[in-house]
Amino acid sequence: MGLKYKKEQNFSEWYSEVIQKAELADLRYNVKGFLVHRWWSVDIMKRMYEAYRKELDRTGHKETWYPALIPESNLKKESEHAKGFRAEVFWVERAGSSKKKLEEPLVMRPTSETAMYTMYSKWIRSWRDLPFKRYQGCNVWRYESQTRPFLRGREFHWLEAHNVFATKKEAEAQVNQDMQITETVMHKQFGIPFIFFRRPRWDTFPGAEWTYAADTVGLDGKSLQQPSTHMLGQNFSRAFDIKFIDKNEKEAYGWQTCYGPCIWRMIASIISLHGDNKGLVLPFNLAPYQIVIIPILQKGKTAQIKKACKDLTKKLEKENYRVYFDDREEMSPGSKFYEWEIRGVPLRVELGPRDLANKQVMCVARHNSKKTAVKLSEVVKFVKKLEPTVLNFLTKQADELLKENTRSAKTFSDLKKELKKGGFVRVNWCSVREDGESCAERVEKDFSAKVRGLRVDRKEKPTGKCIVCGQKADEVVYIARQY
Amino acid sequence: MGLKYKKEQNFSEWYSEVIQKAELADLRYNVKGFLVHRWWSVDIMKRMYEAYRKELDRTGHKETWYPALIPESNLKKESEHAKGFRAEVFWVERAGSSKKKLEEPLVMRPTSETAMYTMYSKWIRSWRDLPFKRYQGCNVWRYESQTRPFLRGREFHWLEAHNVFATKKEAEAQVNQDMQITETVMHKQFGIPFIFFRRPRWDTFPGAEWTYAADTVGLDGKSLQQPSTHMLGQNFSRAFDIKFIDKNEKEAYGWQTCYGPCIWRMIASIISLHGDNKGLVLPFNLAPYQIVIIPILQKGKTAQIKKACKDLTKKLEKENYRVYFDDREEMSPGSKFYEWEIRGVPLRVELGPRDLANKQVMCVARHNSKKTAVKLSEVVKFVKKLEPTVLNFLTKQADELLKENTRSAKTFSDLKKELKKGGFVRVNWCSVREDGESCAERVEKDFSAKVRGLRVDRKEKPTGKCIVCGQKADEVVYIARQY
Structure with missing residues (x-):
């Protein structure tokens, strides 16, 4: 009744099994x-x-909703972008x-730059309109050849923020704020750690000047890209004619940034980073049910036990907890335990005849399987104390995993060895401009690994030669296999 | 700076002007x-x-998200539905x-029955799985020839609930619950009144046994359809093979209902029912900003006035109000007044030098333009008292409009006269089955009006002959011009 596969032995099967058995998604839809x-x-x-x-609003963004369809002529406007998508x-x-032909071919948005920016050029007139910070939460579509649930799909759910500034400096500050938002939400609230890398030139977002992308680990030690934030410079504002009159009454092009946190892909990290061999593990803030109460019934005491469960449910609901009293008669307590463990409910509360007699319940925390007998009068206090510890535990565990999976290599054969262990491997590198791409191709060909880029959070000095070509190293980069 | 058009003189232009000047939507997107x-x-x-x-959750529905694309073969499964869409x-x-041809033609969902029900047949096995109540909030696409913002669009935003029950009786109870939900949310929280009509046979949702639809008024006295709820019977469950083992261990087809509250169209009603010649009027629960604070500056007192405004902003924010301190220097107080009136902010607070001296502010309520001088220490109390009165006022006003726009006609020429005044006209009618359709066609041809159906909230007895054909009247129906 539990999981068939073990996370550390069969990660890929384990991942699919959790998605299916926790009833996160169904893959049998016929497209x-x-x-x-x-649900x-x-x-x-x-x-x-x-x-x-909440965090985007707090940092001055407003949500707008754009059409799902984009005319081909919009898509074409920024040439690099068009080529990329x-x-x-x-x-x-x-x-x-009758399948009447439309006036112009349309595409289902793969991302919304070319939908939004045609409008931006109509709205932005003066420096007083800036900064102009907008976002939307929506689904997008991409014709991917390989797909995998929550990781790569032909349809996925994300947010995209698109901002315009009067100066390059402000745009750069926004890129920093985007990284801070990632920390505030994805790390602090979802427990997903990351390293922001400045991507090499050849891996920059199509149309951007540069790209900072947050990578995390978790899937077979492979790296997984989470939000990226892009300095678009004036490439799109020139292509889409986003101009404004500046404080000196001169016409100028806007400086733009965009940021794309993908909620859908973050679930993949939550499954793979926090999950264990019993299934999903959720922190209180994300769990649909935070507490399930399971009666252990005994003849003659059924009514009393159920009543005690219901009273406790009400008591906890009054404290604004999301509680489910699992009263299903067709299932044994044991199968209920399995089900809620797989689904990752942070706290299971069992109440049987002996508990009733002792005016207590058995509390079982999902994240560490710890069982605690708790007096009925103390349950609320117990839950309030437990609540923050779950997210702390999961975050710390994930942080450590990322740390363990960040190592260095001095030689090409070292690199091979380290990449086998998984994670990010720190190496000296010739260049992250176009002229470094051939070395990257070599790494990709030999090891199926990619140059993730330069760390953004610290300046690192190379101390030798490029690990591939042996020429003078200008940079320190990180290499990883990626999903 | 205010509105150019008057609601009662040029409804259509007024409606467009409000949408544009309140910055609700932009129509210049190039599709x-x-x-x-x-925003x-x-x-x-x-x-x-x-x-x-919140209300769907409270009534036992769970949200699920379905793909935006539906294979042609799904769409075809229920023949009436396929024909309709x-x-x-x-x-x-x-x-x-390279525009590679897909394996099967797909359609962008016009509604999600045929996406959802293929999955329902995989999930529903036993009576224990029922009732099965699911919904999604999403956008849908329809290739309409005539479009108008928030009323009829090629893309719009709605919710759709799709439920399966073991018995017809339970399905019928759901249809009643759907009508109750409409009352609880659309009427009680948005102030939009309605009459639920059972649509005539010829105007039933494609694939449904019968349709109950909530109509409201407001646009030139025309009727506007708001949520409808459909008794699907077993039409779809047979087409999609949604079977279950019942309590007697026999296989049976599920009984289905669906309900489609359209958030997008409800905004149309909010604009047209609550709006006035100064623009939009919003109740506190829906307003993005509930209170705007506007400083009336005077040389030498600028800093003090601004500080008092900021203090008041903080004080009101502490009470969880959404407050905007409109500190824009490039605009006069007057133009700010106009802007926030057009946008429908429920309360404007002005603070000038004299107010400062008197430790007071001037409060101007949007819904009735009433000005009240309020002591700074009393503002919170004032706002708390004002808050519920706005929605009450708007609801009552809309209720009365609907009541005034519901009249009777005894003869065909009476009908003509009454329809000219707008609203719903109550008449004796031969039949709402197929055999009544020719009379309906006559009404549509002569008056561009439609039979909206039988009132659901009361049983009405016809007392004479059909207003069109003169044959015995079996029903009392309501006729209206509709958007």
Whole structure:
């Protein structure tokens, strides 16, 4: 009744099994690469969206909603961007029962720059309109060849923030704020640690001047890209004519940034970083049910036990906890234990005849399996104390995993050895401009690994030669296999 | 600086002007029939979604998210449904830069029955799985020929609930609950009154046994359809093979209902029912900003006035009000007044030098333009008292409008006269089955009006002959011009 696969032995199967048995998603929908999201994952994602929206609002962003369809002519405007996304779009060219041809081919948004920026050019007129900070939470579509639930899909759910500033300096400050938002929400509230890398030139977002991307670990030690924030410079503002009259009454192009936290992919990290061999593990802030109460019934005491469970449910609900009294008669307590463990409910409360007699319950914390007998009168106090410890535990555990998975290599054969262990490998590197790309191709060919870029949180000085070509190293980069 | 058009003289232009000047939406996006939703409307819609989700959750529904794309083969499964929607779909047949043909043509969901029910048949096995109550909040796409912001669009935002029951009786009870939810949320929280009509046979949702639809008034006295709830019977469960083992261990088809509250269209009613010649009027629960504080500056007292405004902002924020201190230097107080009136902010607070001296502010309520001088120490109390009165006022005003716009007609020429005045006209009618359709066609041809159906909230007995054909009247129906 529990899980068949072990996380550390069969990560990939374990991951699929958790998604299925925790009823996060169903893969059987009859369009390839499209997921049906069951209520357990939707509830979690809604809480994640809420946390992100709150922080984006707090930092001066406003939410706007844009059409799902983008005209081909918009997509074409910024040439690098068009080149980067054209291969990934679904086309909408006809409508109605006679499949009448539309005036212009449309694409389902793969990302919304080219929908938003045509409007920005109509709204932004003066320096007084800046900074202009907007975002939307939405689904986007990409025609990916390989798909995997919550990791890479033909449809996924994310947020995208698109800002315009009067100066380059302000735009740079926004990129820093985006990284801070990632820390505040993704790390502090979801327990997902990361390292922000400045991507090499050849791995920059199409149309951007540079890209900072947050990578985390967790999948077979592979790296997984979480939010990225892009300094767009004036590439798009020139292509989309986003101009304003500055304080000196001169016309100028806006400086732009964009930031794309992907709620859908963060669930992948929550599953893989926090989950264990019993299934999902959720912190209180994200769990659809925070506490399940399971009666252990005995003939003659059924009514009393149920009443005690109901009273406790009410008491905890009064304290604003999300509580589920699992009263299903067709299931044994044991199978209920398994179910809620797989689904990651932070606290299970058992109440049987002996507990009733002792005016207590048995509390079982999901994250560490610890059992504690707690007096009925003390349950609220117990839960309040437990609540913050779960997220702390999960965050610390994930932080340590990331730390353990960040190592150094001095030689090419060292690199091979370290990459086998998984995680990020720190090496000396010739260049992250175009001229370093051939070395990166070598690494990708030999090890299926990628140069993730330069650490953003600290300046690192190379002390020798490039680990691949042996020429003078200008940089220290991190290499990892990635999902 | 205010509005150019008057609501009672030029409703249509007034409506467009409010949408534009309150910055609810921008119509200039370069795909016909697709709206860009600016932050003011998104903020309102998010509050509306929240209210609806809360009530759907409370009544035992769970949210699930389905793909935006539906295979043609799904759409075809229920023949009436396919016939009804095929003319309205956008087709997705190709993907990628070479426009590779997909395995099967897909449609962008016009509604999600045929996406959801393929999955329901996989999940529902036993009577223990029932009732099965699910919903999603999402955008849908329909290839409409005539479009108008928030009323009819090629893309709009709604919720759709899709439920399965073991018995017809339970399904019928759900239809009643859906109507109750409409009352609890749309009427009680948004101030939009309605009459639920059982639609005539010829106007029933494609694939449903019968349809109850809530109509309201407001646009030139025209009727506007708000949520409808449909008794699907077993039509879809047979087409999609949604079977379960009942308590007697026999296989049976599920009884289904669906309910579609359209947040997007409810904004149309909020604009048109509550709005006035100064613009939008919002109740406290929906307003993005509930209170704006506007300083009336005077040389030498600027700093003091601003400080008093800031202190008051903080004080009101502490009470959880959404407050905006409008400190923009480039605008006069007068133009700020106009702006926030057009946007419908429930309360404007002005603070000038004389107010400062008197330790007071001038409070101006949006809904009735009433000005009140309020001591600074009394502002919180004043706001708390004002808050519920706004929604009460708006609801009562809208209720009365609907009541005034519901009249009777005894003859065909009476009907003509009454329809000219607008609203719903009560008449004797031969039949709401197929055999009554020719009379309905006559009414539509002569008056561009439609039979909205039988009142659901009361049984009405016809007392004479059909107003059109003169044959025995079996029913009392309501006729209205509709948007």
